[in-house]
Amino acid sequence: MDVNIRRPAKEDERELHEFFQLVIMDTFLKEGIAHLTEDIDEEIHSKKQYLKMDIESNGENRYFLIAEVKGKIVGSIEYGPPSELILLNSNTEYQSLMEVGTVFVHPDFQQKGLGNSLLNEMYVVLAEKGMKEFCLDSGYVRAQKVWKKKFGEPEYVLKDFWDKGFDHMIWRIALSSLR
Secondary structure: OOEEEEOOOHHHHHHHHHHHHHHHHHHHHHOOOOOOHHHHHHHHHHHHHHHHHHHHHOOOOOEEEEEEEOOEEEEEEEEEOOOHHHHHHOOOOOOOOEEEEEEEEOHHHOOOOHHHHHHHHHHHHHHHOOOOEEEEEEOOHHHHHHHHHHHOOOOEEEEEEEEOOEEEEEEEEEHHHHO
């Protein structure tokens, strides 16, 4: 698979909005929570806002990378300041870190290494900017399995945070541990 990973441009905004909607709807469906339409709308809106922050600040306030295959956007990843959820539940211990998020892969391209390619590219960006560690969180059961396999047990587990059996997890990851 010939993948091109690059920064988004203003011209990518519409396609990225459609991409966010597709991936978020698919994720909620696979998680068995597709009925939470307000949460879906909120998640889509937040990703659009993050993208807008990136484009308007040229990557200073948020920083995205996107993956394309044959000119079609099939993946995204970004970093920015930690969410309020992370700050509140880590006793602001993570406020000096950047949060890596919006690791989205088109349903047709999942389980093919695209997410790892995006992560590896983001590790390089973070290291080049002098960062030594970052944080990451997830409330999605399927994603949590991936993150546990990749990064080990999370620093924080917010038991039944979303509903009974739906925990929220927060990781702190040193870039040096990834080499």
